[in-house]
Amino acid sequence: MLKSMTGFGRAKYQVEGREYIVEIKSVNYKYSDVSVRLPRNISYLEEFIKKELLKNVSRGKIDVNITFNNCSSLGKNVSVNNEIAEMYIKSLRRLVEDYGVKDDITAVNVSKMPDVLEIKSEDDEEQIKSEISIPLKEAINNFMEMKQKEGNELAKDMQARIKDILNKVEKVSELSTGLIEDYVVKLEARIKEILKSNEVDKQRLEQEVVIYADKCSIAEEVTRLKSHIEQFESLINEKEYITIGKKLDFIIQEMNRETNTIGSKANCLEITNEVINIKTEIENIREQVQNIE
Numbered sequence: 643m644l645k646s647m648t649g650f651g652r653a654k655y656q657v658e659g660r661e662y663i664v665e666i667k668s669v670n671y672k673y674s675d676v677s678v679r680l681p682r683n684i685s686y687l688e689e690f691i692k693k694e695l696l697k698n699v700s701r702g703k704i705d706v707n708i709t710f711n712n713c714s715s716l717g718k719n720v721s722v723n724n725e726i727a728e729m730y731i732k733s734l735r736r737l738v739e740d741y742g743v744k745d746d747i748t749a750v751n752v753s754k755m756p757d758v759l760e761i762k763s764e765d766d767e768e769q770i771k772s773e774i775s776i777p778l779k780e781a782i783n784n785f786m787e788m789k790q791k792e793g794n795e796l797a798k799d800m801q802a803r804i805k806d807i808l809n810k811v812e813k814v815s816e817l818s819t820g821l822i823e824d825y826v827v828k829l830e831a832r833i834k835e836i837l838k839s840n841e842v843d844k845q846r847l848e849q850e851v852v853i854y855a856d857k858c859s860i861a862e863e864v865t866r867l868k869s870h871i872e873q874f875e876s877l878i879n880e881k882e883y884i885t886i887g888k889k890l891d892f893i894i895q896e897m898n899r900e901t902n903t904i905g906s907k908a909n910c911l912e913i914t915n916e917v918i919n920i921k922t923e924i925e926n927i928r929e930q931v932q933n934i935e
Contacts, residue, residue, distance in 0.1 A: 644793035644878060644886070645935040647671065647702040651785025655777035662774050663709035664781040666695070668789075670932055671703035680708035684770055694778060698786055700885045701935045708774070721760050730755045789935070796930050797878050804878075807897075807923050808871050814904065814916050815864050860904045860913075867900040887934035894928045 651666045676695055678688045691706060730752055738745045753759055874893050877886045901924060905917035 643790065643881065644797045645699075645786075645789045646792035646796060646933050647789070647887070647935045648792060648933060649785050649789035651781040651783070651788065653777035653780035653784065655773065655780075657773055659713040660770075660773065661709075661711040661713075662777045664774070664777045665707045666704065666781050666785045668699070668702040668704040668785075671701065674699070674701055675703045676706065677704070678706045678708070680706075681710050684708070684710055684774070686767060687771060687774060690771060691774075691778060694775075695782060698782055699789075699935065701887060710774075723757055723760055726755070727752055727758050730758065793934065796933060800878055800927050800930055801875070803923050803927050804871055804874055807920055807927075808868070810916050810920050810923075811864060811867055811871070814860070814908075814913050814920075817910060817913050817916070818860050818864070818908065860907050863900045863904045863907070867897060867904070870897045870900065885935055887931065890931045890934055891928070894924060894931055898924050898928075 647668060647670045649666075649668050651664075653664050655662045674696065676692050678691050680687065680691070687708075691708070695704060695706065731747060734747050734752075735745075737743055738747075870893050874890065874897070877890060877893075880886070898921065901917055901920050905914060905921075908914060908917065
């Protein structure tokens with residue numbers, strides 16, 4: 643089974659006034675790059691989130707966005723800033739004494755002054771970690787499901803294209819079969835025409851044929867190209883999840899190299915046309931391979 647490097651997963655979890663929203667998305671990348679954005683008060687969870695994600699993926703540029711809303715009283719304490727409160731009270735009493743205004747200083751009035759009351763949050767880190775694991779796991783599952791689905795579609799497309807390439811390679815092999823024989827006939831006729839005689843030096847003719855055959859034979863290239871196609875098919879038909887993107891990319895490069903060699907050797911218009919078609923399909927597959935993890 644193939645996994646695409648592009649995917650998206652989202653999950654939401656609420657418990658006792660606390661809300662967690664986890665979003666994961668990824669795009670193509672040669673290596674593994676995980677970026678986690680989360681509120682400062684739970685920044686200690688960044689490494690934990692990365693490790694959980696990397697248990698499932700090995701390549702791709704992955705962005706994780708965490709939203710945490712805490713409306714519960716868990717870990718929250720209200721305290722009085724005594725120094726600030728004392729300064730306000732002294733200043734208010736001075737106003738009463740200096741200007742004879744009504745003395746209506748109360749605890750409620752003082753508490754409304756800026757910075758008198760402070761709300762301190764001391765979250766239970768282990769509890770928060772346990773709770774966020776629930777939507778994180780769900781988001782990862784949704785993320786992986788999308789990667790798998792897209793990977794399956796990529797596999798179907800590449801299977802069809804690789805079969806088409808194999809058919810074209812078989813045709814190239816058939817077209818190359820009679821090239822040497824045709825060359826012998828044409829070469830002999832050409833020599834006779836030049837010499838204006840029916841007598842041809844057979845030894846010299848055989849030497850020319852050997853040189854031509856060695857220069858233009860594509861049998862080895864066709865054999866290697868078929869071998870690469872077989873390896874490619876074997877990898878994309880694997881039943882287990884494996885990281886094969888880099889292997890497929892290497893095989894595609896080798897397929898392209900063998901095809902180029904065939905094109906440069908073949909002295910036949912039909913073979914040249916088939917080589918162009920093969921290279922077009924190889925390029926299409928190469929673009930798809932860039933999406934494979």
